[in-house]
Amino acid sequence: MSESTSDDGGGCLSVVGGVLIIGALIAFLQWLWGILVAVAIWLWLAPGRLVVWILSWPLFSGHLLLGLLAAAATGVGLWLLFELVLRLIWPRQFLRAATRASQKLHGLPIRRGEEVMRIDFVEFCDHASSSASVKLFRCIPRQPGHPERGIRLDPVDVEAIPVQPDQVRLSRRLRTLRQPTRTYLESLQRHGLEPLATDSIEAKAWQALLDSEQELAKLAELRESASSMLNDAHRVQQFSADNELLLSTRKRSLALAPTLTADISRIDARCLELRRFGYKLYEFLNIPKSLRTFELSDDMEATLLAQRGLSDELFEEISLYEQAYGELLGD
The missing domain is CATH 1.20.120 (Four Helix Bundle (Hemerythrin (Met), subunit A))
Known part of the structure; x- marks a missing residue:
C-alpha cells in the first residue's frame, strides 16, 4: 500500500516539472520576440531620426552631407549595374573586339627574339580566360645555304596570350572593348612579341x-x-x-x-x-x-x-x- 503511494507522488512531480519547463520556455520566447520587435522598430525609426538629426545641423551642412552620401550610393549602384551589364555582354563583345583587332593587325611585322615575323590574324580567343591565339608567318630557306632554292613561308601559332591592357582607368574589360587593337599590341609586347612600325x-x-x-x-x-x-x-x-x-x-x-x-x-x-x-x-x-x-x-x-x-x-x-x-x- 505504501509503494503505490510513492509511485503516484513521483509521477505528479514529473508532470509539474514538465509544466514549469514549458512555461519557462514560453516566457523566454515571448521575451525574445519582444526584443526582436523592439530592435526592428528601432532599426526602422533610427534612420529617419538620424536623417532628421543631420538635417538639423547648422549652415546646411547636414543637407550637404546627405547629398554626398546619396551621390556616393548612386555611384556605387550605377557601377554595380554597369559591371553586371558588362559581364553579360562580355562573351560576344570580346569576340567582336578580337575580330576588329585582327583586321587592324594583319600584316604588322613582329620581332620575336632576333627574328622578324608577320602577323596574319587572331586565330582563337577565349572570353572566359581573356586570352587569344595569334597566327604569325615566318620565312625560312627551302634549303639552308642555297639561295637559288629560295624561301618558303611557314605559319607559327602563338597560343594563350593574356589579353589585358597595361593602364586601366575604369575597367579592364571596358578598355579591351573600346581599344582592342591597342590592348592586343600591349598584350603581344608583354608576351615577348615586339610590334614594329608599319613604315619600318x-x-x-x-x-x-x-x-x-x-x-x-x-x-x-x-x-x-x-x-x-x-x-x-x-x-x-x-x-x-x-x-x-x-x-x-x-x-x-x-x-x-x-x-x-x-x-x-x-x-x-x-x-x-x-x-x-x-x-x-x-x-x-x-x-x-x-x-x-x-x-x-x-x-x-x-x-x-x-x-x-x-x-x-x-x-x-x-x-x-x-x-x-x-x-x-x-x-
Missing part, C-alpha cells in the same frame, strides 16, 4: 618578300603558258611543209618559237633572281637587333627600289604572245 624597313622587307613570292607564282603560270605555246609551235613545224592549208600557221609558228624560247630563258633567269632576292630578305629579317644600322636600312631601301617592276616587261610580252597564239589558232 622590316615592314617594307616583308612586303617585298610577299611581292616577290606573288611574282614567282605569276611567272610560273607564264612559263607554263609559254611552254605550252612553244610545244604547240614545235608540233606544227613537224607537219608537212608543202601543205598549203598550214602555210600561214607554219610561218607564224616558226617566227614565234625562237622568241618563246628566249622568253622562257628570261623567265627562268628572273625566277632565279627572285629566289635569291627572297633569300637575302630572309637573312635581313634575321639580323640581330644590335647589329642593325642606318646604313643597312639605306642599302635595303635601294635594293627594294631596284627590284620594282622588273617583270612587268615579261608579263606584257607573254600577254602579246598569247594574243598572237589566239590569232594563230583562229586561222
Whole structure:
C-alpha cells in the first residue's frame, strides 16, 4: 500500500516539472520576440531620426552631407549595374573586339627574339580566360645555304596570350572593348612579341618578300603558258611543209618559237633572281637587333627600289604572245 503511494507522488512531480519547463520556455520566447520587435522598430525609426538629426545641423551642412552620401550610393549602384551589364555582354563583345583587332593587325611585322615575323590574324580567343591565339608567318630557306632554292613561308601559332591592357582607368574589360587593337599590341609586347612600325624597313622587307613570292607564282603560270605555246609551235613545224592549208600557221609558228624560247630563258633567269632576292630578305629579317644600322636600312631601301617592276616587261610580252597564239589558232 505504501509503494503505490510513492509511485503516484513521483509521477505528479514529473508532470509539474514538465509544466514549469514549458512555461519557462514560453516566457523566454515571448521575451525574445519582444526584443526582436523592439530592435526592428528601432532599426526602422533610427534612420529617419538620424536623417532628421543631420538635417538639423547648422549652415546646411547636414543637407550637404546627405547629398554626398546619396551621390556616393548612386555611384556605387550605377557601377554595380554597369559591371553586371558588362559581364553579360562580355562573351560576344570580346569576340567582336578580337575580330576588329585582327583586321587592324594583319600584316604588322613582329620581332620575336632576333627574328622578324608577320602577323596574319587572331586565330582563337577565349572570353572566359581573356586570352587569344595569334597566327604569325615566318620565312625560312627551302634549303639552308642555297639561295637559288629560295624561301618558303611557314605559319607559327602563338597560343594563350593574356589579353589585358597595361593602364586601366575604369575597367579592364571596358578598355579591351573600346581599344582592342591597342590592348592586343600591349598584350603581344608583354608576351615577348615586339610590334614594329608599319613604315619600318622590316615592314617594307616583308612586303617585298610577299611581292616577290606573288611574282614567282605569276611567272610560273607564264612559263607554263609559254611552254605550252612553244610545244604547240614545235608540233606544227613537224607537219608537212608543202601543205598549203598550214602555210600561214607554219610561218607564224616558226617566227614565234625562237622568241618563246628566249622568253622562257628570261623567265627562268628572273625566277632565279627572285629566289635569291627572297633569300637575302630572309637573312635581313634575321639580323640581330644590335647589329642593325642606318646604313643597312639605306642599302635595303635601294635594293627594294631596284627590284620594282622588273617583270612587268615579261608579263606584257607573254600577254602579246598569247594574243598572237589566239590569232594563230583562229586561222
